[in-house]
Amino acid sequence: MKIYLKPSALILFIALLLLSCRSDSQDNPRAYVEGKVISATVDYNKFLLKISSESTMVAETMLASDGNFKLSGPIGKNGFDIVSTEKIKTFSTDKTGLQITSDGFKIRVPAGISYIKFNEIVLEK
Amino acid sequence: MRIFIVLMLLVSTTAYSQKKRKGLDVVSNIDVKVLAMKPLGNNSLAKDLQPFYGFGFGGNLMTPINFGVGLDYSELFSNVKYGSQNLYGNLGSPRMTVFDFFLTHRENISEDFMVEEMAGFSYYRYTNLYLDKSEKLKDHAMGFNLGGKAIYTLDGPQQVFAALKANFYYGNVYNENTQIQKYYSRSTFLSLSLGYRYNF
Numbered sequence: 001m002k003i004y005l006k007p008s009a010l011i012l013f014i015a016l017l018l019l020s021c022r023s024d025s026q027d028n029p030r031a032y033v034e035g036k037v038i039s040a041t042v043d044y045n046k047f048l049l050k051i052s053s054e055s056t057m058v059a060e061t062m063l064a065s066d067g068n069f070k071l072s073g074p075i076g077k078n079g080f081d082i083v084s085t086e087k088i089k090t091f092s093t094d095k096t097g098l099q100i101t102s103d104g105f106k107i108r109v110p111a112g113i114s115y116i117k118f119n120e121i122v123l124e125k
Numbered sequence: 126m127r128i129f130i131v132l133m134l135l136v137s138t139t140a141y142s143q144k145k146r147k148g149l150d151v152v153s154n155i156d157v158k159v160l161a162m163k164p165l166g167n168n169s170l171a172k173d174l175q176p177f178y179g180f181g182f183g184g185n186l187m188t189p190i191n192f193g194v195g196l197d198y199s200e201l202f203s204n205v206k207y208g209s210q211n212l213y214g215n216l217g218s219p220r221m222t223v224f225d226f227f228l229t230h231r232e233n234i235s236e237d238f239m240v241e242e243m244a245g246f247s248y249y250r251y252t253n254l255y256l257d258k259s260e261k262l263k264d265h266a267m268g269f270n271l272g273g274k275a276i277y278t279l280d281g282p283q284q285v286f287a288a289l290k291a292n293f294y295y296g297n298v299y300n301e302n303t304q305i306q307k308y309y310s311r312s313t314f315l316s317l318s319l320g321y322r323y324n325f
Contacts, residue, residue, distance in 0.1 A: 027299035028264050030214075030309055051214075057257045061211035072305075073214030074262050074298075115302035 031080050031109075032072045035093070035118025037063055041125045042086050052106075053080040079111040087124040093117060155184045156286070158320025162201050162221075170294070170312040173209035174219055177201035181318065185229060195243065197225040216253035216262060223292065224248040225270045241274040247292055266296035266310075282324040290316045 031051055039047075044067065050060040051073045058080075059073030071082075087104035094117075097110045104124070109116065162177040164170035181199030201221040205213050227245025234240055249266040272290030279285060291313065298309040 027297050028262070029299045030305075032300055032302065032305045056255060057215055058255070059211065059214040070211055072212050072309075074216070114300045115305055 029075050029077065029114055030072060031059075031075045031114050031116075032070075033082060033116045033118070034070045035068070035116070035121060037067045037069065037121045037123065039067070039086070039123035039125055042123055046085070048085045050083040051075070051080055052083050054078070057083075075114070077111060079109050079113070082107040082109065082116075084121075084123070089122045089124045091121045092119045150189050151186055152324060153184065153186050154284075154322050154324040155182070156320045156322035157182055158286075158288070158318040160199055160201060160316050160318040162292075162314050162316035164294075164312045164314050166311075166313055167308070168312045169213065169309045170314075173206055173213040174203045175206055177203045177219075177221055177314075177316075179221075181223075181320075183225075183320075187229070187231060191231040191233075193229045193231070195225075195227050195229050195245075197223070197227070199223045199225075215256040217256055218254045220252050222250040222252075225290075225292070227270060227272075237278045239276045239278075241276065243270065243272040243274065243290070245270055247294075249294060249296075251296070264296055264298065266294050268293040268295050276322065284322040284324065286320050286322055288316075288318045288320070290314075290318070292316065 031053070033051065037047070037049065044063045044065065047063055048060055049063070049069055049071060051058050051071055053073070053075035058075060059071050061069050061071045063069050081101075083106050085105075088100055088107065089104075091098070091100070091107060095113055097113065098116070099108045100106070101108055107121075158181050160177075160179050160181055162179070164174065164177075179199055179201035181197055183195060183197040185193050185195040187193035199222070201223065203219045203221070205217060205219065225243075225245055225247045227243040229241050229243045231239055231241045247268045247270045249268065251264040251266060253262045254260075255262060270290055270292045272288055274286050274288040276284050276286040294312040294314060296310040296312075298306060300306040300309065
């Protein structure tokens with residue numbers, strides 16, 4: 001009987017340990033951005049779209065031939081930037097609070113948003 | 126960090142209990158192995174990465190009624206699949222460290238040949254290198270494992286084995302879209318290992 005007691009106690013012990021670890025483990029936020037880029041003249045083979053968080057490039061992608069893209073990378077707690085290699089004129093999405101920076105190359109995404117689906121991102125060129 | 130303290134506690138507890146039960150003839154063994162591990166399903170670990178390969182160490186304490194406890198430690202390495210970089214991020218050198226704590230049961234098929242079944246909890250440490258800075262992205266995950274092991278006795282204390290194991294992985298990547306969160310947090314691994322075991 002004693003032999004059976006030991007493994008069950010051990011299981012309980014490990015179960016408690018797992019529960020305790022779950023509570024103090026920190027979430028790893030990850031951004032996921034998808035949508036379509038629209039441009040009249042930009043060469044999609046040279047165009048790059050990136051995610052920048054805490055001054056680190058955490059993801060980058062080229063566009064599909066129809067301008068569609070999917071992009072994902074790990075981010076910090078303070079929001080992130082979507083960085084373009086060409087100037088952005090406008091964009092449209094159902095999320096609010098996103099802003100084009102003054103130089104026109106970035107879309108600033110505030111903290112709390114981690115999933116964005118763009119209907120379109122229109123480039124100046 | 127806490128898990129390592131408890132891990133040490135666990136090891137010392139099992140070691141202590143072995144001493145106390147010397148009359149019951151608890152036997153122990155240690156092993157070393159090579160592993161191949163394939164994540165399955167529709168998730169990032171399965172779709173964006175190549176299969177993992179690595180090595181591991183383990184130990185068992187076995188009672189005379191053929192029930193025992195075991196601990197496996199494995200280091201596994203992979204690469205990002207070509208064409209999946211946009212979904213995986215600017216990350217490289219994925220490395221998975223797996224700790225499996227399990228209960229095990231042994232069945233002696235013949236004098237030289239035996240089979241063991243295992244079931245238990247797993248703890249995963251998953252790290253990636255940022256391509257853009259010399260820092261690691263660290264992630265932890267919990268889960269459980271089920272497995273089977275076929276063991277062949279070479280001579281006396283020496284044995285070789287092949288093990289098949291399923292690991293269930295529950296990570297803590299956050300995304301406000303639950304589908305995306307699931308894609309990056311959950312997975313199931315199937316692993317095959319070949320190893321050498323020494324009994325004492």
